[in-house]
Amino acid sequence: MTPEFYQKIIDELERDNRDSNLVEKSQFFSNNLWGMKIYDILEEFAQKQDMHLVMSEGKCFNGLAIWPLRTVVLHASSFDDAISLGYLIARYMDCKEPIDPPQMGGDLKSFYLDFYDENYQSKYRLKAEDAISHSGAFSDEIKNVASTLLSLLFFHECAHIAHRHGSRHCNIDSDGITTSKEQPFKTLSEASDKHARELVCDSFAVNILLENYLAPQLDNLDINDKLHIIVRFYALVSLHIYFLSGDFGRDNFPLCIYPPVEFRMHHLYLDLRNDNILKLDKFDIELVEIRSKELVQAILRDVFSDPYAEDWMSNTQHNIYYRMWYETSVYPKLKEWAPYRG
Numbered sequence: 001m002t003p004e005f006y007q008k009i010i011d012e013l014e015r016d017n018r019d020s021n022l023v024e025k026s027q028f029f030s031n032n033l034w035g036m037k038i039y040d041i042l043e044e045f046a047q048k049q050d051m052h053l054v055m056s057e058g059k060c061f062n063g064l065a066i067w068p069l070r071t072v073v074l075h076a077s078s079f080d081d082a083i084s085l086g087y088l089i090a091r092y093m094d095c096k097e098p099i100d101p102p103q104m105g106g107d108l109k110s111f112y113l114d115f116y117d118e119n120y121q122s123k124y125r126l127k128a129e130d131a132i133s134h135s136g137a138f139s140d141e142i143k144n145v146a147s148t149l150l151s152l153l154f155f156h157e158c159a160h161i162a163h164r165h166g167s168r169h170c171n172i173d174s175d176g177i178t179t180s181k182e183q184p185f186k187t188l189s190e191a192s193d194k195h196a197r198e199l200v201c202d203s204f205a206v207n208i209l210l211e212n213y214l215a216p217q218l219d220n221l222d223i224n225d226k227l228h229i230i231v232r233f234y235a236l237v238s239l240h241i242y243f244l245s246g247d248f249g250r251d252n253f254p255l256c257i258y259p260p261v262e263f264r265m266h267h268l269y270l271d272l273r274n275d276n277i278l279k280l281d282k283f284d285i286e287l288v289e290i291r292s293k294e295l296v297q298a299i300l301r302d303v304f305s306d307p308y309a310e311d312w313m314s315n316t317q318h319n320i321y322y323r324m325w326y327e328t329s330v331y332p333k334l335k336e337w338a339p340y341r342g
């Protein structure tokens with residue numbers, strides 16, 4: 001990347017009032033082999049698609065896509081956050097031991113609100129770093145979870161570029177915890193366009209991971225082992241979206257910045273059924289949906305003391321209301337925002 005191109009990225013970020021302090025990977029990952037490895041894999045994908053990847057100093061788990069420069073910017077702290085989330089989730093999934101009383105609590109949704117300290121640093125970063133410094137199955141699983149979460153963030157941004165979204169609205173698409181707090185839209189049309197964009201990018205990201213990451217792991221496994229891996233994957237996708245959304249995305253529906261979490265997942269389960277990249281039969285697809293929802297519910301309840309967990313994807317009133325809005329207002333727009341999809 002030339003210094004001139006680097007400067008153009010900084011200019012675009014400044015124009016959009018985003019953090020424009022870029023971080024060098026060799027510096028940021030000097031003591032973090034795992035981080036360097038996953039960054040290199042993502043960068044290689046970007047280069048093959050004629051895209052670029054850089055990191056900025058911005059806080060929290062966030063990524064953005066700069067359209068005219070075909071550049072994905074990840075907040076460097078996303079790597080720390082992914083490892084911390086990996087630590088919390090892997091410990092529950094694998095060890096089945098109770099997490100240290102989370103010292104989270106009260107009536108707020110802890111997963112989102114109590115994850116960061118006052119400086120927007122993950123409270124679990126040191127424990128997570130210690131855990132991955134040892135070799136073994138637990139350390140590997142933390143890295144697996146963290147890599148999946150980062151890949152979802154990255155490929156979603158790649159999708160904004162691949163689908164040329166920036167050519168039809170603002171130059172920069174930003175997705176993450178900070179964006180989800182932005183003011184709701186003023187018009188239904190703006191909201192339905194944005195929701196359509198987000199849904200097609202979710203599909204793009206998940207399909208890439210199903211094809212390139214999940215499918216190769218399933219070769220020669222019996223169906224129970226396959227389902228185990230697929231269920232965990234969909235649970236991670238749910239937790240990723242849930243973590244980004246904060247308030248479940250229901251506030252101000254349908255003018256909210258993102259589709260509600262349940263609906264983003266509903267759309268991905270429809271893809272699983274319709275695209276069927278993993279070639280599962282109908283019964284197994286239903287099992288994946290049911291079991292991954294149960295796993296997410298258990299993690300939210302047991303790990304994060306999340307009072308919304310009981311409600312996870314079970315509120316039929318909301319679901320019917322969402323479905324009507326998406327079927328009449330958003331689905332008809334999906335093709336406009338994913339021109340390269342069949």
Ligand SMILES: [Zn+2]
Binds near residue numbers: 174198201
């Ligand atoms: Zn997006």
